[in-house]
Amino acid sequence: MALILDLVSGDIALFHVFTWLDIGSVHQDLKELLKDETENIRYSFPQLLIAFIKEQSSSIVKLHNIHPYELHTISSPKRENVLPTVNNLTLSSPSPNFKNNGSCQETRKIRKITPQRLDLSSDSAFPSLQHSTQTREIPKKRRINPTQLIESPVATRVPLQFGSCSRPSPPALGHNAFNQALEQSCHKSLDQERALLKEKKHQITIPTISDLGSNTPKNWMCVEPDINFVTKQSQLGRLSALFSFCLSRNLVPSVFSEIQFLIQLLVLRVSPAKLKQTHLAQSLLDSVHNCVYFSAKTLEQVESIWCHVDQSILQQLRHNPRLLLFCSEWTNDKLPKLISSITNVDRISPHKTVANVAFQTETDNRFNFASDSSFQVFRKQRDQFCEAWQIWKVNSSIPGWNMSIALQKMIQSLVDLRRDCVNYAHLARLFRLQLLNVAQLVKPVNELEEPDGPLGQLQSSDPDKLRRLRDRITNPPESRPARCIGTENDIKMHFEGDQEFFRDFILLAASPAFNEHLKNSLVSGIEDLSSSEDCDDRAQFAETIIALQVMAKFLGFLHFYPHASADHLPEHIFHHLSRLRISQREPIDLVSYIKDAFHRGRLVLVIPWVVTYLTLADPVSLCLPGFHSVLCHLIFVYRKAELAPANSFLIRILLGWLFSQSNFPLPLLAKPDDDLLIEFGNLSLATTEDQLPRLDQSRLVDSSLVHQCCPFLWSWKHLLAEFACSDAKSSGEKASLSRKITPVSAEENSSPVKAPAVKTLQQSLEENFFHNQPSSVKRTVEFVAERLASNVVRDVRHQIIPRLVLNAQATLKTWPSTAKDPVESLCLQLCVDVRNEAASAATSAIASLESTLTALLPNDLLPPVRRVCVSIASKLTQGKVLDWIQLHVTKSLFKNDLEVELAKLDKSCARRVTTPGCPTASDKPQVVHDSTTQAPSFLIDRLKTLIRQVIRDASKVTEQDLTDLLSNSESTLHRRVDVTPIVSKCLQQLTFDLLFIVCVFQPESVGSQTITAWVTFWCKTYPSVDPAETEEPVQPPGALISTCVWQVLTPKQLLLLAQSTSPRESWNHVTTLLLQLMKSGLVRYKDVQEQAIAVVRQEWPQELLGRFATCVRDIVDWHRNKKSDPNLSTAESCEDDGLLSWLSWFCAQDDL
């Protein structure tokens, strides 16, 4: 401490100090001061400096209006990380017991006191001009009760009068005449200052809506800094220069915390009464004036930081009245320029809704599951998962809604619906992808803009009150759904917004198997994205980095959650736990990631997620030996890594944030570089042939990404906004991004286990070949081969295999039933066939390689080089296809399909269902759809109506009607593609019914021509089934004869015939119809026999039987003639056993 004081008040050129800090070389002047401990002190110097500044300012900072009830309201550690306020974090002890001290801020109105102009604004009866804001630290569970606020510690109803003692005593003034002189020389002209004050006064007297802040507490006052009262300016200047140097060079452990501290100094508010009561120790920073001066000067000098933060923070700085006073040049000139140079790109499109995880055939179809049941179950799991997410989204903001009540059952049942690794893996993947989709859309909660209107005004006047109101609406204290599970652990506080769903899903599912799979999925996701090549444009890069962060966060959650504790661990327990975990393995090898990233220049991609992961670590973890190395690596990166400015800012802010966490082991930070270097191993080991683009030097990071990765940076703005709330909007126009990201999971390694082949000469040749070509050549060749192989495989899967399986299924039907195991031998045959066809498919695919590669490879490649590329690509392609075939084309692939088919055959045999061939769309793919024809449903309707009318109402059907119907039916059945088998069958039945009924009821409308035409149509459309198949039909119970449509002589038909008004004509037609059907082979002689027997089982009027007998005789005659005519003798081998002749004779007997 003394050293710093000496430095600051001495006259050693600061330049020498900087050099020493930078490279360690010590100037003579400095040597005297530092004595012999230069190296030791060098690394701890920044921390000494910080400690010094804090010590110097501690007494005044203590007076920063701390509210009495703050001490009771620290129950929620929730946003502690995100939004530290004046009193926590940097000022508090690192002990977890203390970290929430003063996390609550006053909500009193503040009347400023400008020492010289007290009387201008000190009338307490005057309405307040300004509202103070409250920080976000008000605990969720506490209703904000305005009456409590009146308990202001500062009893200041007494009107202050000019000249009263309320002005802060400027003790320093009298002490050092030299300083005083210096100070005075620095004074700006009075006019200038007046102008500034006027401007400021104008700003703050813009009336704000007082009724919205109706919980008006008493006014009180605070000391307004004045540059005229700053003492020891030169010492403060030197201190500021030293501090800003350490800040700019990242020598302090956490830039974030220190800037935060500086802003706290800037907005320091001390009541004059309090100041009067307290005796302040003499120090550099013992007055509001000095603190503000020091802070303003330092903030001004750390320009390198400001160009990376959000515009809205800069706007706050620019309009901060104290900065306006203390560094008018900066705020009026440089800051506006800086602001205009920063462009905020809004990466989230405004109306983007969260997309669901798209179904991808490559990863999600049946092929990716081991069995049908697994596939079917996952279909359910997928839908239920989406449903749960949807229910959460709709309800999570409803008061009183409790996720565990509403969703626990559903979640538990869906997660463990099938205890099978394949399903767990798919579910974990779905979970991860959905999480990533959601994460891309998260805007910080406080970034919502309120529209105009009272709320909009409130936003400008008291943003924090608005936030509290909003919170109270959406999350009433007793119903915060997120808090429903388990105890309050810090680790759960890292999740905000939609991520709470995923966190609670894990907790509610409580499935160790799922957690394990999820861990694997996250690790592999991180692996994939960390080595992602697609980081060329900013949007893509931002997506990647956010995705990595969110995956790391959940991985950290899964890993560290079991170790979380809400209590402060006593030392002995701490040691006990760390002994237990001494050899615990991390799920992910952070050291190798960091090392790798360092060497490959990809730190900017890797550090953010590593930090996120570590932020979730419990205190014990960070002290484990396994972590020691990780942390040393990070500190080394923090000190040494060279990146483009914005990239550097991002990773250093993040690392600083990590270092300032309460459970970070601080001693590590003072380690000298050399010690860290040992941990880092050989630095020069790097730069192997690597394909990945280096990112650290690319301009990929912008301020919106910085804020998205480090939401805690907003607390700077909150501090400033809270101070200067008059026209500050609480929310900036922070840009963020929305783009659906569908990370491709690692292609499963499809190559079967191969013997570890010795590297052949050819292989080394190939390696060398690529080594000496541009890296794009290898990438292109591998990519093309990969895609080509994938296309061939797709072809095999979707075309070749289904076709061959279909053939095989057909073969199965004709397979001799004597064969032993038809499925087994067919499967074998199929394997061979598929392999052959796949090989030829691969060969033909390779033919296109030449042209593809020519288009893609650098065009200055020598033709022979290109040829080599083509040959390597074709080799690779064939290899990949072969690998796939060997792995997948096995007997078991076909077994299922064939067995199902076989079962079907057995079943249909058992049932004796004879299905006449029906034309279907698939049977006649050549049909061109003719939409002018009548729709099948229309035709069915028409036929049905006609039949009904003929039977019931005796409506007339003309011969023309029948002809039209015939042609309509014909065109519908032959020229449309939308006729299903069932419909076709129905039309067959209805057309037959219609013709029969017209024959019976209106024989005059039917000519033999018509009958022939219809039978010809049926013949063509419904060809008769192969007799072999209908052999020996087993009669089902109920004496069902045959299921054939063409039933002419059954009881029902005879009943219809009995109703005929002109039976002779009717019977003639029916006989003709039957004969035609027989002639065309649609009805067999045997069928008629059966039908006739069924008829004579019932009683009939004699007249009807007589006609029946005639009809049957005609059939018998025709049959005899046909048999005697060798030309007509067809396949029908049915022997006439004389049964029908006898029946005919029998029925013709009058006396029956």
Place this chain on the structure above:
Amino acid sequence: MARVLNQTTYNSLLDSLYKLPFRNRIQSLQKLFPELSVNTLKCVVAQECQKRMKGSHGRLTTSETVEAMYKKFTNSILMNEEPGILLRLSDEVGLTPALLARSIIERHYQRDDKSKPAKLLVSTLMKNTALIDDRDLAFETYLCLLEDDEYGPIAEATKQSKGYEYEIYLRMELENCKVSFLHEDHLRMKGYDKTPDIKLEIPVAIDGQVINWIESKALFGDEEVHRGYLKDQLYSYWNRFGPGLVIYWFGYVEDLEKIHQNRIILIRDTLPTNMVLMDQHL
């Protein structure tokens, strides 16, 4: 002719429907609601009937009631009543003609232990009534099938046919509009677990909303129907493919879309003609 109904019209349509006798309701409704499309009315009537049957079928077909109905039927045959016995019985008991006929057939063919005959046998007989051995039952059944628009093989075939016709029609329309898509058969072949009628390979926009799939429904979309489809199909499609479109060709009740909350599934009664395709020229 309107196919899209607001809630008020739909309610008054249902009210009138409940008051009408079972037969020929469409003609009566046409007079009451001349502005509505006939197909829509048919659909609403059919769906009302199905809902009614769903509620009462079990109650009306207990073995006791079937036995009583069968007795009544055989009695009427013995009494030589006019044909149409089953139709009259149907009006009396409130079962649709085809469902009644089916119950009677089941009873007629009951096994020796009074258990029901095989389903396959019954459905074969229903499809081809000429195969029923009892001539009167055969004829009566046939009359029932001709009269029933909701149940029975002919009605089923009509319904199935309509569904498929509109699917094919939709495909044709999309082809005319040069929209590239995969249909159900393709998707099934590719191993999709859920298959909408149409999955757009290149999305299109309708009224400012991008859609990725289309489902065709040849019926009227009332709330119950729609909720059923949402649960079984539409949400699954949304979960997998994002926003989409369902077409109820015979109309729907307005404002059903609000059920979806933030899940975007458009509802239309025809394929919109103002589809915006993706720019594909370079």
